[in-house]
Amino acid sequence: MSHQPCAIVGIGQTHHKSRRWDVSLGGLVREAARRALDDAEMDWDDIDAVVIGKAPDLFEGVMKPELYLTDALGATGKPMFRVHTAGSVGGTTGIVASHLVETGRHTRVLAVAYQKQSEGNAQFALGSGKGASLGAGGAFAPFMRSYIQRSGAPLDVGPMVAVKDRLNALKNPYAHLKLENISLETVKASPMMWDPVRYLESCPSSDGACAVVFTDEAGGKAAAAAGRQPAWVLASAVRSEPASFPGRDPVRPQGAIDCAAEIYATVGVSNPREQIDCAELYVPFSWYEPMWLEAHGIADEGAGWRMVESGATALDGDFPVNMSGGVLSSNPIGASGLLRFAEAALQVRGMAGEHQVDGAKVAMAQAYGASAQYFAMWIVANSLDPFGS
Amino acid sequence: MATHPPDDIAIIGWHVSPMIRRTELTEAQMLLEVVNGATAHAGITNADVDFTCAGSCDYVAGQAFSFVQNIDAFGAWPPKRDSHVEMDGAWALYEAWVRLLVGDLDVALVTGSGRSSTADPDIVYPMEMDPYYLAPLGVDAMSFAALQARVLLDGGVVTERQMAEIAARCRRDARANPHAQVAGDFDVDALLAEDYVREPLRRHDLPPITDGACAVVIARADKARELCENPVWIRGLSHCAEIHYAGLRDLRQAESITRAAKAAGVGDAPVEVAELQTAFTHEEPLVAAALGLGADVVVNPSGGPLAANPIMATGLVRIAEAARQIRDEGRHRTLAHSTSGPCLQQNLVCVLEGE
Amino acid sequence: MTTTRSVEATIRFPYKRSLGPVMGAFMTALTEQRFLGIRSGERVLCPPREWDPDTAADLSADDLVEVGPAGTVESWTWVSSPSAAHPLDHPFAFALIRLDGADTALLHAVDVASPDALSTGMRVAPRWKAERVGHITDVEAFVPGEVPQGGGGAGAEEPVTMMDYDAAITYTTPVTRNEMRAEAANAEGRFLGLECPACARVYLGGRGFCPIDALELGPEHEVELSQRGTITNYTIIEPVQYPGQTETEPFARVHVLLDGSDVILGYQPVVEFPVGDVRIGARVAAVWNDTKVASGGGIELDGWIPTGEPDDTDPNLVNRIC
Numbered sequence A: 001m002s003h004q005p006c007a008i009v010g011i012g013q014t015h016h017k018s019r020r021w022d023v024s025l026g027g028l029v030r031e032a033a034r035r036a037l038d039d040a041e042m043d044w045d046d047i048d049a050v051v052i053g054k055a056p057d058l059f060e061g062v063m064k065p066e067l068y069l070t071d072a073l074g075a076t077g078k079p080m081f082r083v084h085t086a087g088s089v090g091g092t093t094g095i096v097a098s099h100l101v102e103t104g105r106h107t108r109v110l111a112v113a114y115q116k117q118s119e120g121n122a123q124f125a126l127g128s129g130k131g132a133s134l135g136a137g138g139a140f141a142p143f144m145r146s147y148i149q150r151s152g153a154p155l156d157v158g159p160m161v162a163v164k165d166r167l168n169a170l171k172n173p174y175a176h177l178k179l180e181n182i183s184l185e186t187v188k189a190s191p192m193m194w195d196p197v198r199y200l201e202s203c204p205s206s207d208g209a210c211a212v213v214f215t216d217e218a219g220g221k222a223a224a225a226a227g228r229q230p231a232w233v234l235a236s237a238v239r240s241e242p243a244s245f246p247g248r249d250p251v252r253p254q255g256a257i258d259c260a261a262e263i264y265a266t267v268g269v270s271n272p273r274e275q276i277d278c279a280e281l282y283v284p285f286s287w288y289e290p291m292w293l294e295a296h297g298i299a300d301e302g303a304g305w306r307m308v309e310s311g312a313t314a315l316d317g318d319f320p321v322n323m324s325g326g327v328l329s330s331n332p333i334g335a336s337g338l339l340r341f342a343e344a345a346l347q348v349r350g351m352a353g354e355h356q357v358d359g360a361k362v363a364m365a366q367a368y369g370a371s372a373q374y375f376a377m378w379i380v381a382n383s384l385d386p387f388g389s
Numbered sequence B: 001m002a003t004h005p006p007d008d009i010a011i012i013g014w015h016v017s018p019m020i021r022r023t024e025l026t027e028a029q030m031l032l033e034v035v036n037g038a039t040a041h042a043g044i045t046n047a048d049v050d051f052t053c054a055g056s057c058d059y060v061a062g063q064a065f066s067f068v069q070n071i072d073a074f075g076a077w078p079p080k081r082d083s084h085v086e087m088d089g090a091w092a093l094y095e096a097w098v099r100l101l102v103g104d105l106d107v108a109l110v111t112g113s114g115r116s117s118t119a120d121p122d123i124v125y126p127m128e129m130d131p132y133y134l135a136p137l138g139v140d141a142m143s144f145a146a147l148q149a150r151v152l153l154d155g156g157v158v159t160e161r162q163m164a165e166i167a168a169r170c171r172r173d174a175r176a177n178p179h180a181q182v183a184g185d186f187d188v189d190a191l192l193a194e195d196y197v198r199e200p201l202r203r204h205d206l207p208p209i210t211d212g213a214c215a216v217v218i219a220r221a222d223k224a225r226e227l228c229e230n231p232v233w234i235r236g237l238s239h240c241a242e243i244h245y246a247g248l249r250d251l252r253q254a255e256s257i258t259r260a261a262k263a264a265g266v267g268d269a270p271v272e273v274a275e276l277q278t279a280f281t282h283e284e285p286l287v288a289a290a291l292g293l294g295a296d297v298v299v300n301p302s303g304g305p306l307a308a309n310p311i312m313a314t315g316l317v318r319i320a321e322a323a324r325q326i327r328d329e330g331r332h333r334t335l336a337h338s339t340s341g342p343c344l345q346q347n348l349v350c351v352l353e354g355e
Numbered sequence C: 001m002t003t004t005r006s007v008e009a010t011i012r013f014p015y016k017r018s019l020g021p022v023m024g025a026f027m028t029a030l031t032e033q034r035f036l037g038i039r040s041g042e043r044v045l046c047p048p049r050e051w052d053p054d055t056a057a058d059l060s061a062d063d064l065v066e067v068g069p070a071g072t073v074e075s076w077t078w079v080s081s082p083s084a085a086h087p088l089d090h091p092f093a094f095a096l097i098r099l100d101g102a103d104t105a106l107l108h109a110v111d112v113a114s115p116d117a118l119s120t121g122m123r124v125a126p127r128w129k130a131e132r133v134g135h136i137t138d139v140e141a142f143v144p145g146e147v148p149q150g151g152g153g154a155g156a157e158e159p160v161t162m163m164d165y166d167a168a169i170t171y172t173t174p175v176t177r178n179e180m181r182a183e184a185a186n187a188e189g190r191f192l193g194l195e196c197p198a199c200a201r202v203y204l205g206g207r208g209f210c211p212i213d214a215l216e217l218g219p220e221h222e223v224e225l226s227q228r229g230t231i232t233n234y235t236i237i238e239p240v241q242y243p244g245q246t247e248t249e250p251f252a253r254v255h256v257l258l259d260g261s262d263v264i265l266g267y268q269p270v271v272e273f274p275v276g277d278v279r280i281g282a283r284v285a286a287v288w289n290d291t292k293v294a295s296g297g298g299i300e301l302d303g304w305i306p307t308g309e310p311d312d313t314d315p316n317l318v319n320r321i322c
């Protein structure tokens, strides 16, 4: 392979809220970008190219917003690129940016992903404004019912995930939901919105943005020498598959299995639970945590829920998942994928503050989209050779 | 035969759909035709494609997540490495090109597609303008083009007669293009006698409304050699944006085109043919000058966007046409240009070469 | 012989935009019949933004300065037939207008009787609306001359922080031949399937291709499908109220596996089937409604009604969801 190492040296995000009515669209993305640039000790003119990701333009009613945001993100006279791969788009945004560095096209690339759901109505936009839609919860509920039945998971597992992620969110200053009194009882007492999914087992609707600064090997090493730990992108992969056809299993999508297998193979991971220290997985509804643990080979098939039940995925467990509080705590849709990818990088940089996993050296992140059919994943580490091969 | 380093990437196949005012097909069906056409042209099957990247737009389709249905046209089973840009297919080609440069994959398939017929462009395109100061005024793409045309007319960069001559030349050349939607012989004086549609633009200065799609297959050097006797090499590929709000820009200039051209190495050797996404007549001299093209360069022999303008595919069609000039017309070095946004805000330049 | 047909649908979106400090101040000033620009270095930019467009450097509301109200036309175009999205309902001009004291141009409408009254370099002044809410259309249009027109009344009592934006786009989408054939079958109370010649998978009639083999399917691949099936999975939805939501009570959506096939119809409504009774394995039959207007290849079904047959007890049913 002809590519060069790529380092993450800057990460920024907004405070996520249901309504960021204090800022404009430009103000929102600049808030995240500015924090990432400050973290990287860079300014706008240090950046060579910008990659922007977000989910449907109908959510905010701005078509191809990369046009409007070009100068807001300092891309005047530079390449400005826009990706849209449904819910996985934030992940794809980071991956495309990393490829621009790995292939030597650019030395410093800014990736930005956002959604300002309060400008419109996501439920409404999902139906393309033409009438009622089931909402994402209604679309995914049958998949979760299938998982529950086939795995034999106790019904408390979903609520346990909901509690764990919200407890993690209390440690994350940027998280949207801050549910101080969250407990199994409050989750189980919350309304059944899309049977089998309860209100408190579902993601919120958020305004927010995330930004990541990527640079080359020299830039990463210079940051390290200056005492600013970089995160190295060791592997990334994407997969897509058609939404529906006889024989597709959306609970354990082949695309998810293949995507995970590719990043493990690239890095030389044979036992992800042992070799990877923590993961940020796109879990918009509680049951997706055990589902993804299995589909990504972190748990054996049918055993993902046991990891949840045993506390293995808690912040102090042996395989923490969604240390940031995850999508269940903050969901600016287009940004949610990049937030997962950025949190994995924060962890291996040792910069995750109160939600830091002690000694995290290798982390994985995943984002998925549409009818559980678009996947983006990566593995980041605190060195280029974390396993000392 | 020249040897090519493994990181050289070539176009090895393409397919352009019929270009028509109103299709009866879904976007996925249009894609099905060009995907299968392009893989056949490249002498491969879907299974040989390592990466797919599509360019399309929800607001053209009138539906959120519209591209998700289009994946059905790619035969993405087993699941494919795949991406989608909410940009013209020319930028999808850019992403695919970068993806192949990473080095682990050999063949990529790129598409651009759109059904512009489904809604009134005057209502759709204000949605891509500044959401606070422009969209609420309903300022459409045609009005922006007209404002830039007047600046160029006032500045002596172009005359209305030259604009009519460009329209007549493009539509005349389009007669030889089986994909052209608007083609024929037009008298310049008669064109100039027509009323303005959006002064200073007349009907002939405007592109048609077109439904269409395009697919292009690219491959890394070794694979391209293996699959193809006469690959069309991508010599340079770059893109660049400028300020969105036209009132903040000098509309006599197109600096982002010049920057992209420089990065793509346009000036490194003479270009014989340029396929430009100049959907409005007055844009042609501006874009040609910004690219640094000499008077001897043949511009838009296909008729360009004035002959067929399938939004979200128009730029990728330029790349396919520039490749065709090398493969079928014996040219050695050609150029394709794509653009997006009001008054040529964002531009991509692709330089192609034969052996 | 099939004739082509289209379905028309209007997407109507009400958006609410937060303006941030700089645009908020600009919009507030509009209610006071004043224009604000923003100083960036040597230049004054109008309309103002929170960043310098060349360098992306932060600009703050402290840098706002008053400009205009009159200005000079730098370019114009004549809109002889306005669209529904345009600010005026009679022919007008769009123009780039450099307001006095600004170094950049504001885009707005100019209201004159004919294009003969327009020229580059002409002087224009705003005609204010009587009712101003803090929106770019508080200026109805610019008019020739130096003196602002219209207006009156007071400015906003509170600073403007939000703006409304309503978009309505009508899409006319063709109904494909396969969709029309599927509809025709539905109208006769039949389900049409299409069997892929390569992989033998069967798809519901309107689809038109196999996504696995990327193969076009047509009339020659048609097969008849049963109108009876088994519920394999379901969800009960507590309706969230939003514009366009038509449900008010909890409602079921079920996946139905059609008898004798692999065809699953997802997220189907049910008929005369109480929410509490909906279950996996229940046997159901299609209920047609010939009064429903075709929505573009969609199934003209009221939904699925219990047949009263014994349930299917296959434990694997729950996994049949695609």
Ligand SMILES: [Zn+2]
Pocket (backbone or CB within 6 Å): C196, C197, C198, C199, C200, C201, C210, C211, C212, C213, C214, C215
């Ligand atoms: Zn098939």
